[in-house]
Amino acid sequence: MEITGIYATPGYSGFFFDDQRAIKQGAQQDGFTYTGTPVTEGFDEIRQAGETLIVDIELADGTVVRGDCAAVQYSGAGGRDPLFKAEEYAPVVEGPLANELEGRDATAFLDNAETLEELQVDGTRLHTAIRYGVSQALLAAAAEADNTTQTDVLADALGTEPAEEPVPVFGQSGDARYTNTEKMFVKGVPVLPHALINSVEKIGEDGGTLREYVEWLTERSQELGPDGYEPRFHIDVYGMIGEVFGAPYDRDEVVDYFADLEEAAAPYPLQIEGPMDVGARAEQIEAMVELRDGLADAGVDVDIVADEWCNTFEDVQAFVDAGAADIVQIKTPDLGGIHRSGQAVRYCEGTDTRAYLGGTCNETEISSRACAHVALATNAAQVLAKPGMGFDEGYMIVENEMRRTIARREREQLTADADEVTADD
Template sequence: MQITDVILAPGQGAFFYDDQDAIRAGALQEGFVYVGQSKTPGFRSIRVPASSLSLGLVLHDGVVVWGDAMGVQYSGAGGRDPLFDPNTISDLMRRVIAPRLLGVDASRFLAACAEVLQPWEGSRLPLSLEYGVSQALLRAAAHIHRKTMAAIVCSEFDLMLPTRKVPIYCQSGDAREMNVDKMILKGVDVLPHGLINSRQKFGIGGQTFMDFVKWVAKRIRELGTPNYHPVLHFDVYGWIGQEIGLEPQRIADFICRVSETVPEFTVNIESPADFGSTEAQIDEYAKIVSILDGRNSRARVVVDERCNTLEDIRLFAAAKATHLVQIKTPDVGSIADTARAVLICKANKVGAYVGGSCTETDLSARASVHVSVATRADMMLAKPGMGVDEALSIVGNEQNRLFATLNRGVSDPEKS
């Protein structure tokens, strides 16, 4: 079945794009906004409402399938693509991608992605555009074959249909205490993220962060059911290295101290430090991982910054430079590469966490669920947005619907 037309619709991401350099430099937060001058190119202010662009493919039978393009919250930082510009993406879509789409066989997902997402003028397409187009192509293949998106991924990558649910990880945003309570009451598998993205939140010597970790564990004991035992996952945005220095031994020592304060829990520490380049990040993270493993620590390092594309993920996984990789879906590009990234992690015995960003949309989140489940990721992010309820509903319900369909033994047409 062929694509007969391409239509575009402006959209909103579920949160905001933030200038990470300005925040790290000490920009103060007043209410919801940050005060001060932006530092990262493209940002007119430190916090910018997230935009998206919906890409619609009109199929031969008149059905329209959609994918959403957007950037991540901290665009332009850590080696990522610059701030998302819907006008640029729309122009590229009309001039370059639409003619390719009109000639492609939409029933063959991987082949269609390879054909449509070829480089343009000697450079790779913007990763946000790859992400949106590939979602639409996955939905197109699912519609044509009357299968779930997960079943299409399994078929294309020669995988067995999944039988196990993927643990869901929620993020708190700045409303930490209230959202932690919500997560505990709803029995979230992995929590709470914490958004430890400034010196104020990390504290002198990390004490404020350490107190928060202990408080989360205490709250779980107070509010959780007797058998509730989530993984604790904290994103510190490089602040361990920022505050105590970039020496791997000292960073590992700090991570061990964090873990030892809550010995009954497995603790994930995401982005403990930013060493300035992908090569340096691999070298230094490998040392931190080796030290933690040598101590049989229950703490695990999660890489995010400097590990963006499929090739970056391949390098980190092969070097055992992390315990888990956050596969940040809009930064990876094509959602087919998200599937490949999970399989690379598994081949190297490294954890695969299909993440993404609070700036995404309901459509991109639901597509991510199917890829996560099909490839048997170790965990996936509840997204979009920074609220617990909406993201958990979108991702959790999509996973439940998927398994209800798979368990019935029939495929379902794509739900638009």
């Protein structure tokens, strides 16, 4: 079935764009916004409304499927593409991109997605958000044309066997790190709470505020969680451990702090995302390796998660090859085409590094559902609940999409088995 039309409509995403550099440099919160002057190119305010470009693909039978172009909350930081402004890119999608893809076979997902990855307009590769959103629509088109699930389309493209159970979902609390986390405990969320520790105030001058929070996590999870609940704690510190302690990261003071966090989390496993941000990929890898070596030598069992400077597929390869992290976040909008996120998960196979299929609160329900299919197709270690920072909505979207897909695949398998028995008779 052919692709007959591609259309683009600017819209809103599930959260906001934030100027991370300005926030790290001390911008003060004013209610929900921030006061001060933005410092990252493209920003008019330190916090501004998130945008998406809604992409509709029309098929020859009149069916319309959709993908949503989205960029991360902290756009333009850590080596990422610049701030995404949807109206600027709508003519690109309906012009040169549509000219390239219209008339193609919708079932040829991987060929179409790779064409999108390589396409240049005026000598420039398309913004990662465009590649992300259009590839979602191409994935949906292939599934619709083949009357199958997006999980199965991706599994065929990536050469995988899909997961038979939902991938563990990672809930993110936003700044409501107590109330939203209690919601997660009640629902038995397997990985939590993210916690958004993005300032010295939130971690504490000596790290003590974070240590107290981890102690609270352990105690409250036991009070509120369902019977047999065994959560995995995952906290994103946005480089704040580096801000508080500084290099070198294998020295006793730093290692002892991680040991304190491990003790506070016991008996549950602990993952710390983005322990430092040293400003460039090579230096970040070196610092992460130094920290991991120090923890290993001391027998401290806290997993380190790569985030800053781990954006593209090539970045993921570099962190994995160097053994710089126990887990790498595959930040889906930053990899471009959605199949590239699947390929990045696969790159972790057979290594000591696990793949966390992440992304951003600043996505949409369409992109989040598409990522649930990537998680199932690749059996990632965990997948982010998104979009938004309210927790419940994102968790519902991602968890339910996986459950619906698994149930459909099971029904179809039962039908296929029954047909085979009938044919044998």
